[in-house]
Amino acid sequence: MYRIDMGIDLGTSNVCIYMRDKGIVINQPAVVAYQPKEKKIIAVGSKAKRMMGKTPEGIDVETPLSGGVISNYTLAERMIKAFVKNALKKRKIWGRPNICVCTPAGITEVERRAVEDAVVRTGAKQVFVLESSIAAAIGTGVDIMETVGHMVVDIGGGTTDVAVVSAGNIATGTSIKCAGLAYTEALSRYIKRKYNVELGELSAEDAKLEVGSVMKRKQDLAYEVKGKHILSGLPVRLEITANETVEAFEEPTRQILAAITGILETAPPELVSDVSKEGILLSGGGSQIYGMSRLIQEKTGIRVTPSDEPENVVAAGAGMAGEYIMIQDEEKREK
Numbered sequence: 251m252y253r254i255d256m257g258i259d260l261g262t263s264n265v266c267i268y269m270r271d272k273g274i275v276i277n278q279p280a281v282v283a284y285q286p287k288e289k290k291i292i293a294v295g296s297k298a299k300r301m302m303g304k305t306p307e308g309i310d311v312e313t314p315l316s317g318g319v320i321s322n323y324t325l326a327e328r329m330i331k332a333f334v335k336n337a338l339k340k341r342k343i344w345g346r347p348n349i350c351v352c353t354p355a356g357i358t359e360v361e362r363r364a365v366e367d368a369v370v371r372t373g374a375k376q377v378f379v380l381e382s383s384i385a386a387a388i389g390t391g392v393d394i395m396e397t398v399g400h401m402v403v404d405i406g407g408g409t410t411d412v413a414v415v416s417a418g419n420i421a422t423g424t425s426i427k428c429a430g431l432a433y434t435e436a437l438s439r440y441i442k443r444k445y446n447v448e449l450g451e452l453s454a455e456d457a458k459l460e461v462g463s464v465m466k467r468k469q470d471l472a473y474e475v476k477g478k479h480i481l482s483g484l485p486v487r488l489e490i491t492a493n494e495t496v497e498a499f500e501e502p503t504r505q506i507l508a509a510i511t512g513i514l515e516t517a518p519p520e521l522v523s524d525v526s527k528e529g530i531l532l533s534g535g536g537s538q539i540y541g542m543s544r545l546i547q548e549k550t551g552i553r554v555t556p557s558d559e560p561e562n563v564v565a566a567g568a569g570m571a572g573e574y575i576m577i578q579d580e581e582k583r584e585k
Contacts (some may be wrong), residue, residue: 251263252534253348253351253572254270254349254350254568254569254570254571254575255269255270255347255348255367256268256269256270256337256348256349256350256389256569257349257350257351257352257380257385257426257565257566257567257568257571258330258333258334258349258350258351258384258565258568259319259352259353259562259564259565259568260280260315260318260352260353260365260369261280261315261406261407261408261485261535261564262280262313262315262316262318262406262408262409262429262431263279263280263313263316263406263407263408263430263431263535264277264278264279264280264407264535264560264561265277265278265279265295265329265330265333266538266562266565267279267333267334267337267351268562268565268568268569268570269337269340269563269565269569271482272340273566274520274559274566275337275340276333276336276337277561277562278294278295278296278333278511279295279296279298279299280313280314280315280329280407281294281295281298281311281312281313282294282298282306282308282311282312282313282314282325282328282329283297283298283301283309283310283311284310284312284325285306285308285309285310286308287360287425287555288308290547291328291332292309293322294328294329294332295331295332295333296479296516298311299311299452300452302450302451302452303450307339311435314326314329316408316532317408317409317411317523318354318357318382318406318408318425318427319353319354319364319365319549320352320358320360320361320364320365320368323364323368327368327371327372327481328370328394330368330369330372331371331372333476334347334349334369334373334374335372336374338496340457341364345375346373346375346378346582347373348374348375348376348378348576349369349372349376350377350378350379350380350385350417350485350566350568350569350572351365351366351380352376352379352380352381352382352385352567352568353365353368353376353379353381353382354381354409354411354413354425354566355382355383355413355420355423355424355425356423356424356425357425360483361399362379363403364539365379367532376403378571378575379517380530380567380571380574381411381413381420381423381574382404382406382409382411382425382564382575383404383412383413383415383496384413384415384420384561384567384574385564385565385567385568385569385571386390386402386404386411386485386531386533386534386563386567386570387400387402387415387520387556387567388529388563388566388567388570388571388574389533389557389562389564389566389567389568389570390402390531390533390557390563390564393530394415394416394418394574395417395418395472395574395577396416396417397416397417398524398528399414399415399416399421399520399521399522399523399524399528400414400415400416400501400524400528400531401413401415401444401513401514401528401529401530401531402412402414402415402530402531402533403506403510403530403531403532403533403534403537403546403550404533404534404537404564405429405430405506405534405536405537405542406429406430406531406534406535406536406564407429407430407431407534407536408427408429408430408431409425409426409427409428409429409537410425410426410428410429410505410506410509410534411423411424411425412424412425412426412504412509412512412513413513413523413529414513414517415526417484417522418522418574418578419578421517421521422516422517422521423513423514424509424512426504426505426506426509426514428505428506428509429455429502429506429534429536430524430534430535430536430539432502433458433462433499433502433536434451434455434458435454435538436498436499436500436501436502437449437454437457437458437462437495437498437499437565438451438454439498440498441454441475441477441488441490441498441499442480442496444478445488446479446480446481447475447477447478447479447486447488448477448478448479449475449477450478451475453458453475453477454475455477457458457473457475457490457495458539459488459493459496460473461490461492461495461540461541462472462495462498462499462539462540462542463492463493463495463496463539463541464496464499464503464541464542465496465540465541465544465545466493466496467492467493467541468513468525470491470492470493471488471489471491471492472489472491472492473489473491473492474487474488475487475488475489475490475492476490477533481554484571492540493566496541499539500504501522507545507546509548510530510546510550511549511550514550521534526551526552529552529554530546530547530550530552530553530554530555531555532546532554532555532556532557532560533555533556533560533563533564534560534561534564535560535561537556537557537560537569538560538561543555543556547576
């Protein structure tokens with residue numbers, strides 16, 4: 251069996267790193283603050299995210315990944331290096347580590363190679379690239395090598411991966427660029443359209459995390475947001491309710507539900523029968539929005555099981571994928 255020292259979920263919003271025998275050691279925003287002229291990195295992760303919208307001229311804050319793939323190779327490489335270096339401090343690993351990194355299904359070979367090269371440059375001995383859906387299934391304890399269909403819905407920051415996994419492969423699946431960030435943007439647009447108030451990205455995200463809902467709540471909640479009035483330019487405070495966000499979230503919710511039902515429609519009948527028995531595994535940070543699991547269950551009629559640690563399950567699966575990778579390699583050599 252291949253020994254995987256480190257599993258990395260290279261997400262659009264967060265980078266999560268699982269260390270062998272140690273568990274999750276890094277879960278940080280995929281954000282970099284830097285000086286373009288000097289090409290100097292100022293901060294990465296949480297510290298960089300706190301700087302969003304607040305930096306002086308000459309300092310940019312950027313997310314070097316978009317839609318689950320690298321959009322700024324240089325920044326992504328330096329960010330990954332910083333996180334891997336920090337992770338290695340958590341546990342002494344002799345020699346260069348073997349790293350398994352996750353990507354969305356359906357990315358191009360060029361995009362896949364860019365991710366692999368960026369991780370190689372961290373000093374890794376070997377780099378394995380694994381689809382997020384496979385890693386999520388492994389991370390939730392599913393035996394993906396058995397010939398039983400398991401449906402995985404991983405709602406991350408930039409992408410939602412939907413797949414039916416069976417016999418060690420994705421039998422049918424899709425990846426859409428609609429996930430947690432789409433909900434944040436939808437809430438910002440809604441408040442701008444309804445109240446003429448412009449929110450910063452961090453303020454909109456805080457509101458989403460506090461009261462965001464995809465189903466009406468019996469007991470509504472209110473949350474105060476601070477923004478800038480578009481007409482007067484003055485600071486303003488307003489209260490938004492959880493049930494208001496259901497309306498704001500209609501479009502991204504519709505897209506995710508359409509992706510799930512689309513896979514169920516195209517999957518072979520035997521696999522759909524398995525999924526109806528086994529249920530749907532729900533993971534990813536975006537899956538934590540209030541009502542998400544219940545809504546999917548209502549729309550599909552299939553039991554939905556949320557992951558215990560939805561943000562960490564993909565990285566954990568990557569770190570535990572040694573046996574799966576070995577079997578896949580043996581099958582390739584036999585062909």
